[in-house]
Amino acid sequence: MAFDFQQGVLAKLASGTLEELSFEDSFAFGCGAECMGRCCRNITILLEPWDVEVMARHLGLPGQQFFFSYCAMELDREKGWPVFWLAHAKEGACAFMLEDGRCSIYPARPGNCRTYPLGRAVRYIKEGEEERKEERIFKVEKMAFCLGHRSGRIWTVREWLEDAGALTYYRMSDQYTSLVDYAMRQLNCREWMTKQTVQVILPFLFAPDMLRGRLGVSEREVGHEEFHRRRMEAVRLVLTDLAAGLGYAAPAGQDGPGPGGSMMDRVRKVLAGGA
Numbered sequence: 001m002a003f004d005f006q007q008g009v010l011a012k013l014a015s016g017t018l019e020e021l022s023f024e025d026s027f028a029f030g031c032g033a034e035c036m037g038r039c040c041r042n043i044t045i046l047l048e049p050w051d052v053e054v055m056a057r058h059l060g061l062p063g064q065q066f067f068f069s070y071c072a073m074e075l076d077r078e079k080g081w082p083v084f085w086l087a088h089a090k091e092g093a094c095a096f097m098l099e100d101g102r103c104s105i106y107p108a109r110p111g112n113c114r115t116y117p118l119g120r121a122v123r124y125i126k127e128g129e130e131e132r133k134e135e136r137i138f139k140v141e142k143m144a145f146c147l148g149h150r151s152g153r154i155w156t157v158r159e160w161l162e163d164a165g166a167l168t169y170y171r172m173s174d175q176y177t178s179l180v181d182y183a184m185r186q187l188n189c190r191e192w193m194t195k196q197t198v199q200v201i202l203p204f205l206f207a208p209d210m211l212r213g214r215l216g217v218s219e220r221e222v223g224h225e226e227f228h229r230r231r232m233e234a235v236r237l238v239l240t241d242l243a244a245g246l247g248y249a250a251p252a253g254q255d256g257p258g259p260g261g262s263m264m265d266r267v268r269k270v271l272a273g274g275a
């Protein structure tokens with residue numbers, strides 16, 4: 001996800017350049033051996049925290065180690081939010097591509113690798129006190145080398161996404177994009193987000209195992225999806241307090257999210273207690 005990307009997508013959907021699909025619409029697609037792996041090199045695979053968490057767990061690596069070994073990031077100064085991607089795939093062959101083009105971490109591949117040739121754009125629309133999510137599924141632009149569109153295999157969008165195991169990724173993505181939307185629209189983060197601030201939130205985004213270890217929160221006690229939700233909530237608290245210190249928001253625990261107390265106490269409560 002990147003808001004740049006999403007805004008571009010929304011404009012293309014509005015102009016009809018991209019084809020929008022409902023969950024019940026059908027399309028033809030199927031991967032074959034002929035072009036396997038062509039889509040896994042020189043390509044920007046954008047990442048979100050759930051993508052990184054699942055890959056790191058699959059490989060048995062600490063989240064931060066995985067992040068620093070396989071991911072790259074850049075602070076998009078215009079948006080005031082960092083963008084993350086698979087480092088090797090952008091510069092050449094993906095680190096997880098096997099010699100025959102197959103994916104060595106297929107069961108744990110990122111959401112964007114799962115859903116191609118479908119994309120998804122989400123935006124949050126405020127209506128009074130309520131917030132509504134608008135979700136749009138579309139066919140991404142065809143890559144010239146990709147032969148998948150020639151397949152006669154027909155899927156509904158729902159079948160494709162279920163087969164790819166994408167729906168959990170979408171649920172987790174909503175938690176993340178809602179956080180980004182909050183930081184951008186309510187905290188005005190483009191005015192104050194710096195590389196140093198990004199360093200502060202990185203462990204919450206990409207090191208769930210480290211947080212669990214420090215707080216004594218076991219996977220049996222709190223499942224991965226719930227801990228992801230708590231981590232996104234913790235980032236809201238941290239950013240709200242930082243924004244408040246700079247005059248861009250009320251401190252968290254007053255008008256902002258989360259319970260009262262010092263920031264670190266509130267972050268601990270959210271992560272360990274799910275407040």
Ligand code: SF4
Nearest residue numbers: 040094096097103113
């Ligand atoms: S993670 Fe797997 S599917 Fe995704 S780009 Fe890398 S090799 Fe390809």
Ligand code: SF4
Nearest residue numbers: 031035036039146148
């Ligand atoms: S059909 Fe397209 S998506 Fe599938 S392996 Fe070939 S290039 Fe990749």
